[in-house]
Amino acid sequence: MKRSVIYPGSFDPVTLGHLQVIRRAAKMFDKVIVAVLINSSKTPTFSIEERTDLLRQVTADLDNVEIAGFEGLLAAYARERGVTAIVKGLRAVSDFEYEFQMAIANKKLNPDLETIFITADSDLMYLSSSMVREIGSMGGDISNFVPECVHDRIVDRLRYKK
Numbered sequence: 001m002k003r004s005v006i007y008p009g010s011f012d013p014v015t016l017g018h019l020q021v022i023r024r025a026a027k028m029f030d031k032v033i034v035a036v037l038i039n040s041s042k043t044p045t046f047s048i049e050e051r052t053d054l055l056r057q058v059t060a061d062l063d064n065v066e067i068a069g070f071e072g073l074l075a076a077y078a079r080e081r082g083v084t085a086i087v088k089g090l091r092a093v094s095d096f097e098y099e100f101q102m103a104i105a106n107k108k109l110n111p112d113l114e115t116i117f118i119t120a121d122s123d124l125m126y127l128s129s130s131m132v133r134e135i136g137s138m139g140g141d142i143s144n145f146v147p148e149c150v151h152d153r154i155v156d157r158l159r160y161k162k
C-alpha cells in the first residue's frame, strides 16, 4: 500500500523552511501532497496561482511531490483524497500550542487523520513567510530565506507589490 501525506499551508511565499519539510517528508512517504490554502482569513500577498507555481518550481526534482490547492476544511480534504496523515513543521516551542490544538481538532473532525511533526533545523527556526515579505518589500536581501531558483521571482513580485 502506498503511503501518502498532506503538507498543508499558506506558502505565501514558499521559504527554505517549507522546502526542508517537503524534502524530509518525501523521503519518508511514497507521496507528498503539498496543499495550498485557497480561502484564508488572511489576504495573501501571492495569488494561489503564484504560490502553487513557485512550489512546483522548487520541487521540480522531486517525483513524488504533488502541488494542489484546497478550500474548506483540511480534515475533509484529506478524506476526499484518501489520505490519513498530515505533516507540519515545528520551528519553536511557540508553534507547539497552536499546532497541538489544530492536530486535536483535525482528529476530532476526521478520526483517521494523524498529524506528524518535523522539527526545523536550528538555522531555519526563525524563518516565516511574513519575514520574507517584509524584508523583500523593503529591498532587503532574502537570499538566505528562499530557494535560489525562485529568489528573483519573489524579489520582483515583492518590489512590484510595493
Ligand code: COA
Pocket: 008, 009, 010, 011, 012, 015, 016, 017, 018, 021, 037, 072, 073, 074, 075, 089, 090, 091, 101, 102, 103, 105, 106, 120, 127, 128, 129, 130, 131
Ligand atoms: N518554515 C518556514 N515558515 C514556516 C514553517 C516552516 N517550516 N512552518 C510554518 N511556517 C510559517 C508560515 O510561513 C507562516 O508564516 P506567516 O504567518 O509569517 O505568513 C506561518 O508559519 C503559518 O503558516 P501557515 O502556512 O499559514 O500555516 P498554519 O499553521 O497557520 O495553517 C492551514 C494553515 C492551511 C494548515 C490551516 O489554516 C488549515 O488547515 N486551514 C483549513 C481550514 C481548517 O481546516 N481549519 C480547521 C483547522 S483545525
